[in-house]
Amino acid sequence: MAQTLKTTPLHELHLSLGAKMVEFAGYDMPVQYPLGVMKEHLHTREKAGLFDVSHMGQAVIVSDTHEAAAKALETLVPGEVQKLGIGRQRLTVLLNDSGGILDDLMVSRPPTDGRLNIVVNGACKEDDYAYLDARLPAGANLERFDNRGLLALQGPKASAVLAKHAPEAAEIKFMRFAEIEIGDIMAVVTRGGYTGEDGFEISTWADDTQKLARLLLDDDRVEPVGLGARDSLRLEAGMCLYGHDLNPEISPVEGNIAFTIGKRRREEGGFPGAARILRELADGPARLRVGILPTGRAPAREGAKIQSTDGTDIGVVTSGGFGPSVGGPVAMGYVSTEHAATGTDIQLVVRGKALPARITDMPFTPHRYFRG
């Protein structure tokens, strides 16, 4: 089994750090290091955590001009890509013809004209690339960056840690990026991440990724953090995990990420499944992703039924567990829209017992981004 798994440029480093390895997205990945999920999570919120996210798909859409590349991508996503400024990144979603989400991805516009960088989920990348290859209009092509690694440095000390090696990193604002030298390593550094904390995602040539990771880990404020804490951090931050909170049946309106649908796109349409998505924007979706706070201490996991207080099934939990920074259980899931209002009392069915809970706003822990 293990020998059939793909590895990232940091595989050797994970093993040398004593990581517990698991299969994820076809890769042999660290789920936790000796510190453990709880302490890795808390350390990230207190200081800084370093994550290997090299399993994610990095690629570029190439065309003659920005306008051509943006128009090509806009045939498959509902985001405003044409007006994306140089050096800026935004979240968007790849849609199927029913308006369901095939993946959520970051799109950014580098200085070179006619190029749009994308970062897609590791588990989806082969399907995404096949879909883009098949569906991008003539004149736009996908090029994979399989020879690049990706690190995430997240937490309130991330900026100071990175600035030690590259002072200009501290100046980058949330959802913007710059190509900078860290030590002697050329890197594309984006401010943002998947924890709700200030931080960076750092793309380098795969040959340099391990060297950069070791450089960052040399700082006492930085601990390596595995997939376990990555999941609890993003859950507390109210962010979706593709394949759990988002899937090909769910639209961006239902997924409560309608901010990914650009203003002009709402008027013009022209993306897959536009009829459904525009109807849901106008009339409201049948179901909605919501935050859920269980009243007691029992975590409600993915798959737990959500009921109204009279015991009627109204939805299902799609992510749930214990939030180390919240100090208790947190969850998100889909409920029929009439039950989706913040403050609505509900119950969650855990091991056959209906436990009280409440619909709540997300994030569960406040976002602390650097907006300059």
Place this chain on the structure above:
Amino acid sequence: MTIMYTKDHEWVRADGDLYVVGISAHAAEQLGDVVFIELPEVGKTFAKGDDMAVVESVKAASDVYAPISGEIMEVNSAVVDEPAKINEDAMGAAWFIKMKPSNASEIEALMDEAAYKDFAENS
């Protein structure tokens, strides 16, 4: 005092007429930080191998099975209030329940310390 183990990583030791049950230090280490535990109610009866309790880490929930058949006589409310004790002292203070066995000979089929150590290292 002899401690016996199951293949599901519960331990059992005699305490007067009763048997004390917990999960092994090896199991606690594998689970990681325990954040929630659900224990059965006093008076409930279980057959050997029944789901009896649940232990949850940040990542996942794991079932704990009755290592022998019997009735729950006492539960450790301290470990319910402070599940992290399981990571600190799984074999001692973080015991789960005390059972009155309905068939005490079942304990003889369990693994002793040496057999469990060998089992845990190779599983």
